[in-house]
Amino acid sequence: MGILSSSASITRYRIVQDIPDDFLTEVPERLIKHKFRDIDHTADERSFGWTSFDDMLDMNWNSSTPHKGHYLAFALRLDTRRIPPAVLKKHLRLALDQARQELEAKGQKFISRDQKKEIKENVQIKLFAKTLPIPAVFDVVWDTSNNFIYLASTSPKIRELFLDLFNATFELHLEQRTAYFCALTGMDQGAKKQLDELEPVIYI
Incomplete structure (x- = not known):
């Protein structure tokens, strides 16, 4: 107040x-x-x-x-x-699933820790732009x-x-x-x- x-x-x-x-x-x-x-x-x-x-x-x-x-x-x-935790969790899951599919097509089985960090940062930036x-x-x-x-x-x-x-x-x-x-x-x-x-x- x-x-x-x-x-x-x-x-x-x-x-x-x-x-x-x-x-x-x-x-x-x-x-x-x-x-x-x-x-x-x-x-x-x-x-x-x-x-x-x-x-x-x-x-x-x-x-x-x-x-x-x-x-x-x-x-x-x-x-x-502020991004609601549930919204971030959903879009991060979608981004990770897409990244796994793209990596598997290239013969890579796992997403590295640095790649996961970069994916999360990109998801946050996209969500911030919409919030x-x-x-x-x-x-x-x-x-x-x-x-x-x-x-x-x-x-x-x-x-x-x-x-x-x-x-x-x-x-x-x-x-x-x-x-x-x-x-x-x-x-x-x-x-x-x-x-x-x-x-x-x-x-x-």
Whole structure:
């Protein structure tokens, strides 16, 4: 669910380094440089990149700017092609049967491991070309007043993809705001040492 939904799963981050004063003016250009690329007319398995917060089809921010007051709002779009296992199994079987018939006609009795691998890859490419990618969009909100980032997902795979793309786009590193890092805020070294030495207690 998106950030503007009645309920949403959110992962919070904080930018760990200082940002130059003029950096925010570069954000639209950086987003477009790493924007989402459509794969509808390809056989690619997946594609990901930034798109508009207001319209997932607007990869150039023609209808609205990512600047929303002191916030920046954009979205991570991920399109993925998925082949149902039963479909892949069927077409792989058909391809292997055909390959065996062709090899037997040439006097070869068995299909080698490399040949099976190549046949499977070719079957997957053909099926990908016939399968429409499934789009998914994950909202991102950047509060520039405190450099907190909010991602509308808690999925480990999406978080990893987001962190890699964010770093490649903005050359900034993020720290996830877990309970531990929230507790560290405002602590001196003595209190931090005590926190690090805490051990969990099992009450059951």
